[in-house]
Amino acid sequence: MTLDRDAVLAALKTIDDPVTGSDLVASGVMRALNIDPSGGVRFVLEIPPSQAAPYTEAKEQAEAVLAALDGVTSVSIVMTGHTETAPPQLRPQRPAEPTGPQKIPGIDRIVAIASGKGGVGKSTVAANLACALAQSGRRVGLLDADVYGPSQPRMLGISGRPASPDGKTILPLRNHGVTLMSIGLMTNEDQAVVWRGPMLMGALQQMMSQVQWGALDVLLVDLPPGTGDVQMTLSQKAQVDGAIIVSTPQDVALLDARKGIDMFRQLDVPILGMIENMSTHICSQCGHEEHVFGHGGVAAEAEKLGVPLLAEVPLDLQIRLAGDGGAPIVVTQPDSSQAQAFAALARGLIEEGLA
Numbered sequence: 001m002t003l004d005r006d007a008v009l010a011a012l013k014t015i016d017d018p019v020t021g022s023d024l025v026a027s028g029v030m031r032a033l034n035i036d037p038s039g040g041v042r043f044v045l046e047i048p049p050s051q052a053a054p055y056t057e058a059k060e061q062a063e064a065v066l067a068a069l070d071g072v073t074s075v076s077i078v079m080t081g082h083t084e085t086a087p088p089q090l091r092p093q094r095p096a097e098p099t100g101p102q103k104i105p106g107i108d109r110i111v112a113i114a115s116g117k118g119g120v121g122k123s124t125v126a127a128n129l130a131c132a133l134a135q136s137g138r139r140v141g142l143l144d145a146d147v148y149g150p151s152q153p154r155m156l157g158i159s160g161r162p163a164s165p166d167g168k169t170i171l172p173l174r175n176h177g178v179t180l181m182s183i184g185l186m187t188n189e190d191q192a193v194v195w196r197g198p199m200l201m202g203a204l205q206q207m208m209s210q211v212q213w214g215a216l217d218v219l220l221v222d223l224p225p226g227t228g229d230v231q232m233t234l235s236q237k238a239q240v241d242g243a244i245i246v247s248t249p250q251d252v253a254l255l256d257a258r259k260g261i262d263m264f265r266q267l268d269v270p271i272l273g274m275i276e277n278m279s280t281h282i283c284s285q286c287g288h289e290e291h292v293f294g295h296g297g298v299a300a301e302a303e304k305l306g307v308p309l310l311a312e313v314p315l316d317l318q319i320r321l322a323g324d325g326g327a328p329i330v331v332t333q334p335d336s337s338q339a340q341a342f343a344a345l346a347r348g349l350i351e352e353g354l355a
Helices: 005-012 049-067 122-135 197-209 229-237 251-266 297-305 317-324 337-351
Strands: 030-035 040-046 074-080 107-114 140-144 173-175 178-182 216-222 242-247 271-277 309-313
Touching: 005 030, 005 049, 040 049, 049 074, 074 197, 107 122, 107 229, 107 251, 122 140, 122 178, 122 216, 122 242, 122 271, 122 317, 122 337, 197 229, 229 251, 242 251, 242 297, 251 271, 251 297, 271 297, 297 309, 309 337
Parallel strands: 040 074, 107 216, 107 242, 140 178, 140 216, 242 271, 271 309
Antiparallel strands: 030 040, 173 178
């Protein structure tokens, strides 16, 4: 039988919040409730660091109440905000983590694909570049770190849940020669991820360190737009070999692209270059070329900032259709002029020893 979300919430409302005196739902400490089709229930209790102990009993009560519901096959409740003063059973049982950026075992290079603002086609570029590198014989991984808007599962035609044989290591999924991990594979397609910064950072670190990536020549990281927690966590925790900035030629996009470049420079991450996406549009009916967002703005900005212009990618319907269909255009139409822009980008990165 299908597990009813309302039934889960009703059960949790019977558990008293030990601090506020209301219930777990009304108090707002319960976050990221997820009910998968197999009957697994997962959520987070987001609590102040000093209150781990009083919430332990509430967590155990919630596990018991939910396990008794019809249709529930498993219950997983994670408490955030644990500190050294938490009970021994809540303390991390591992040595202190090393400080500073660390190299991920088995991965030769990590390249971040970033943009200053959303809507410039960063994820489309990342998916096509990953597939183009795979077609060139590289061992490629793609980490979809755009936690609030994960789109890589759709673009690469990957569905299903990653397995975890031992409850610690996550096995990523694979298609078109690309190994993928995304928060979108862990949630329902229409489910919003309502997380604060610490939860985002924890999720990113898990996807970097607990995923069995295997031996990779390059791991591409599709970052969210802007200059926020995810970008900082990636740069501070992992040894990032360089960043590629994607922008359209218009001035508004370039304003934010400059901020993205400045952020990476502050974080000591090399800028490998810029990509001008939606550079030009060719009418499929008459062949007229039109620069919808302007043209050459990214090239001029790259020259001004002293970084290479890596590619100019056209605004084309077939690129969009291919991505929505789960097979990037470098896979479906590898000989097309649109695909060749990504293939040339991949060759250039390989020749420079960057991928």
